[in-house]
Each structure stands twice: as C-alpha cells, then as structure tokens.
Amino acid sequence: MSDHEKKRPFQTGRGKPFERTGRRGPKPAWRERERPADGPAILYGWHTVTLALANPKRRIRKLLLTENAARRLDEEDIATRITPDIVRPAEIDRLLGPDTVHQGLYAEADPLPSPDIDTLAPEGIVLVLDQITDPHNVGAILRSAAAFAVKAIVTTARHSPEATGVLAKSASGALELVPLVTVQNLARALSQLNERGFLTVGLDSAGTEDLATIALRKPLALVLGAEGKGLRQLTRETCSHLARLDMPGSIKSLNVSNAAVLALYVGASRLGLMG
Known part of the structure; x- marks a missing residue:
C-alpha cells in the first residue's frame, strides 16, 4: 500500500483528528425519489450543511466530508458537532449523482419539526x-x-x-x-x-x-x-x-x-x- 493510500489523520483546530475511514460509503446510490417520507433529510453543499451544523434544532445523523471541505471547516472554525467520515469526492458523487454540486459536504439529518x-x-x-x-x-x-x-x-x-x-x-x-x-x-x-x-x-x-x-x-x-x-x-x-x-x-x-x-x-x- 502506498503512502497515499494509507489511512491518515486530518488534524483540526478543535484537537480531534478527522480520519479517513477507508470504507466505500453506503452501497446503493441515493436518489431523492426513492427516499421514504419518514426518512432522513439529505443535505449537501457548503451553505446548506454549514447552516445545518450551526442550527441547534437540527440533529445531524451522518456527516461525510472531503479533505478539502474538512480543512475549510477547520479554517473557518465551524464545529461539526459529530465526528465526520472523511471520504473522496467520488464517494459523495455515488450518493448524489456525478452532476450534483455538493462542494465536498453531505449530511443526513432529522427533519426539522413543523411549528403549529x-x-x-x-x-x-x-x-x-x-x-x-x-x-x-x-x-x-x-x-x-x-x-x-x-x-x-x-x-x-x-x-x-x-x-x-x-x-x-x-x-x-x-x-x-x-x-x-x-x-x-x-x-x-x-x-x-x-x-x-x-x-x-x-x-x-x-x-x-x-x-x-x-x-x-x-x-x-x-x-x-x-x-x-x-x-x-x-x-x-x-x-x-x-x-x-x-x-x-x-x-x-x-x-x-x-x-x-x-x-x-x-x-x-x-x-x-x-x-
């Protein structure tokens, strides 16, 4: 295994390393039309995900980041609240489709409650x-x-x-x-x-x-x-x-x-x- 292929930690300013998991992500590619009505909210893209991370009412279940996205979050001092999986961009492409502009961020979260x-x-x-x-x-x-x-x-x-x-x-x-x-x-x-x-x-x-x-x-x-x-x-x-x-x-x-x-x-x- 080359040095490039080995797992390597990605240090953040909050003292916890992000680690490349080595797994290939969920088996089936996610498609919005297949998402059950009571399933998680799928969030991707910089503003979409970072504002969800900043919202205390939003419970994040899963967070996938590319190394570039993780580095940018760290540089802008944006806390992730959960430990993310560091993946290659292709892994998020597999979930969303190759033409989706995700900017290296993908999250699954609980839907926000609807006020009366x-x-x-x-x-x-x-x-x-x-x-x-x-x-x-x-x-x-x-x-x-x-x-x-x-x-x-x-x-x-x-x-x-x-x-x-x-x-x-x-x-x-x-x-x-x-x-x-x-x-x-x-x-x-x-x-x-x-x-x-x-x-x-x-x-x-x-x-x-x-x-x-x-x-x-x-x-x-x-x-x-x-x-x-x-x-x-x-x-x-x-x-x-x-x-x-x-x-x-x-x-x-x-x-x-x-x-x-x-x-x-x-x-x-x-x-x-x-x-």
Whole structure:
C-alpha cells in the first residue's frame, strides 16, 4: 500500500483528528425519489450543511466530508458537532449523482419539526404556498424569504416537496432560518390567519388590484399558487384580496420564485421593513 493510500489523520483546530475511514460509503446510490417520507433529510453543499451544523434544532445523523471541505471547516472554525467520515469526492458523487454540486459536504439529518400555525406571531410577513411542487422553486422561495426576514412559510402536507435534497440545496441554508409550517388544509389555515389579524393577499395574474396600490399592513400573508394552475378556487375565496403584479413588458407572468421575490420586495418596502 502506498503512502497515499494509507489511512491518515486530518488534524483540526478543535484537537480531534478527522480520519479517513477507508470504507466505500453506503452501497446503493441515493436518489431523492426513492427516499421514504419518514426518512432522513439529505443535505449537501457548503451553505446548506454549514447552516445545518450551526442550527441547534437540527440533529445531524451522518456527516461525510472531503479533505478539502474538512480543512475549510477547520479554517473557518465551524464545529461539526459529530465526528465526520472523511471520504473522496467520488464517494459523495455515488450518493448524489456525478452532476450534483455538493462542494465536498453531505449530511443526513432529522427533519426539522413543523411549528403549529397557531404559534406564529402576528407580525411581519409570512408566505403561503398553494401546492407548489417543484423543489427548485420552493428552495428559491425559501432563500428569498430568508433574505427578506419572512417569519414563516406555510405549505401543504400533500402536493409539496419534501424539505430535503434539491429543495435544501436550492434554499442554500434557508431551511435553518425560515420555519416551514405544514398544514393539512390550506383554506382552513388561511382562515386561521385571517382570524388572527393577518391581511391575506393572493397573487393572481387576473387579480383585480395591483399589489403596489393595495393598502398593505402588518401582519401580512402573501399567497402564491403553482405555475400554470395558479391559486385554487377555495384558496382564492379565502384570501382577503387578490392582487396582480403589474409589469411594463410584453410578458406579464413570472416564474413563481421570481414572483415571490418581487412580491416580497413590494411588501417589505410598503411596510417599512427594508431598513
């Protein structure tokens, strides 16, 4: 065995060596579509994993790092909380697929608990997602929500992606920053928000009002529907207002994640939350 192939410790600033395990990782390659609903959350990528490591509410079950990633964690003084396995990049590729950008970090963790909608403080802005199923879109919405200090995202237990894999990577760590409230019945949840003083505004291209002209107030709930289908009828009927996003160009509709960030900018600006 060459010196390169031998196990060798990787010293960290916290006094514990990371050791190459020599094992080849789990036998089957992980695929998100095969993950059972009650399985672990799969997290990968620098921001996704490091923010999970920093979140005391997130229980990390397994952590795989390449030597470069372990060295960077040590240089930035980021504690791992559990002893990681140091592996070659190909081992993480085997789990996620060769085209996945994992930056040398892979974790399996317990899903974060879903707060009850009744525990949401009536303040600031919340987002409500009506059966948005694309994990890239939901992840991008989460990232924008974190940027605008959104208090929570409300989504349905069914017809919504699991908070793992592609969604977590697209959110770039925002899963650890924005509570994800899962409800069984969205119309009932909107009614609860109405009763608790939230102004519920559904975004719809056929809305009778321009979001920029509505008298917005806190607490505000912005409701977004899936691309193509938009808001469901009962969702539309439960919102206090239906509003559109007026734009000067020829194309009048936006990708839902882009619509979300534009609506958040309008809402946060109007509510004095931008400074």
